Amino acid sequence: MASSKLAILGSTGSIGTQTLEIVSQNPDVLSVVAMSCGRNIELFEQQVRKYKPSLVAVADEQLAKELKDRLSDIKLDIMYGMEGLIAVATAQEADTVVTAVVGMIGVRPTIAAINAGKTIALANKETLVTAGHIIMPLAKEKGVSILPVDSEHSAIFQSLNGERHNKISKIILTASGGPFRGKTYEELENVTLEQALKHPNWSMGAKITVDSATMINKGLEVMEAKWLFGVSLNQIEVTVHPQSILHSAVEFEDGAIIGQMGTPDMKLPILYALFYPDRKTLYSESLDLFKVGTLTFERPDFETFYGLQLAFDAMSAGGNVPTVYNAANEKAVSLFLNNKISFVEIPEIVSESMIEIDYIDNPTIEQVLETEKMTYDFIESRW
Numbered sequence: 392m393a394s395s396k397l398a399i400l401g402s403t404g405s406i407g408t409q410t411l412e413i414v415s416q417n418p419d420v421l422s423v424v425a426m427s428c429g430r431n432i433e434l435f436e437q438q439v440r441k442y443k444p445s446l447v448a449v450a451d452e453q454l455a456k457e458l459k460d461r462l463s464d465i466k467l468d469i470m471y472g473m474e475g476l477i478a479v480a481t482a483q484e485a486d487t488v489v490t491a492v493v494g495m496i497g498v499r500p501t502i503a504a505i506n507a508g509k510t511i512a513l514a515n516k517e518t519l520v521t522a523g524h525i526i527m528p529l530a531k532e533k534g535v536s537i538l539p540v541d542s543e544h545s546a547i548f549q550s551l552n553g554e555r556h557n558k559i560s561k562i563i564l565t566a567s568g569g570p571f572r573g574k575t576y577e578e579l580e581n582v583t584l585e586q587a588l589k590h591p592n593w594s595m596g597a598k599i600t601v602d603s604a605t606m607i608n609k610g611l612e613v614m615e616a617k618w619l620f621g622v623s624l625n626q627i628e629v630t631v632h633p634q635s636i637l638h639s640a641v642e643f644e645d646g647a648i649i650g651q652m653g654t655p656d657m658k659l660p661i662l663y664a665l666f667y668p669d670r671k672t673l674y675s676e677s678l679d680l681f682k683v684g685t686l687t688f689e690r691p692d693f694e695t696f697y698g699l700q701l702a703f704d705a706m707s708a709g710g711n712v713p714t715v716y717n718a719a720n721e722k723a724v725s726l727f728l729n730n731k732i733s734f735v736e737i738p739e740i741v742s743e744s745m746i747e748i749d750y751i752d753n754p755t756i757e758q759v760l761e762t763e764k765m766t767y768d769f770i771e772s773r774w
């Protein structure tokens with residue numbers, strides 16, 4: 392097997408740290424040549440000492456200075472800000488870029504990495520949600536593979552192996568339903584931050600855990616799936632599957648449904664993206680179907696969790712509306728995490744923003760970023 396040299400954007404987050412664990416488990420074939428973090432430089436310092444990249448980037452100049460002091464015994468290029476992220480994403484030696492940053496900050500570095508011909512292991516949803524209309528044609532033009540790291544999209548990707556020439560009749564995108572599955576809207580009005588942060592199956596970062604509770608995470612994944620697999624919106628069926636064992640599936644013309652099952656462990660999609668098309672040992676517990684016993688499937692409650700419905704609305708509106716959806720949600724979740732708004736206000740803010748912000752057809756990257764800013768400004772002026 393050919394070895395792979397990685398650049399990791401967001402090495403201290405949930406996906407980043409799990410990617411590094413996989414590197415540790417496969418030291419002969421995987422190495423890290425560049426990586427970035429936001430503000431957690433304590434952990435970042437340890438990672439740099441252990442994985443020995445030659446180029447790193449942090450959020451700002453102050454942190455870069457601090458890191459330089461901490462790592463004064465090591466020869467290392469330290470950069471910061473967007474310039475730093477782009478340098479990591481395009482690091483000469485890297486063949487694969489793992490985009491594990493959270494938020495639209497991932498858009499520009501991903502485009503730079505595609506332009507530099509790097510394989511993309513995509514864990515940053517916002518990139519496709521906001522700029523899928525630019526990213527997908529660009530990747531095609533550059534002959535660059537975009538390998539999904541999200542568990543659902545990885546499952547779909549795996550289900551399409553050897554089936555690319557066959558017509559997809561639908562994509563079955565599974566959702567756990569989150570901690571509030573089965574609750575009524577009235578019950579949601581009183582849920583606390585603590586309750587929202589308790590995901591039944593997956594252990595993830597705070598933002599995405601809240602997104603699972605609102606089901607807006609699934610909304611973002613619907614948009615991601617549409618771009619990745621080139622299907623139309625009405626071919627994507629969200630299915631609530633509380634056990635999180637079937638990670639998603641594809642139904643073909645003949646009615647055959649091919650899916651991928653496994654334990655809820657993000658390391659599997661990461662591993663699959665890093666070694667695609669090969670499979671490697673996943674050092675964790677394998678799925679015991681006897682222990683699972685029953686798999687169930689339910690229709691999502693689009694009325695209670697109307698943030699999910701809004702994603703379909705945003706995607707069919709197109710233009711910059713998916714960006715508004717995403718940016719408004721980012722802002723609303725941060726307000727919720729800071730106890731400034733209630734849980735049910737999250738989709739309300741998204742909905743109002745979608746109405747308020749001016750529509751832009753076929754937005755450029757600059758317009759996508761402007762839309763994000765306008766959405767933030769609107770929310771700050773109102774909440």
Ligand code: MN3
Binds near residue numbers: 542612
């Ligand atoms: Mn997912």
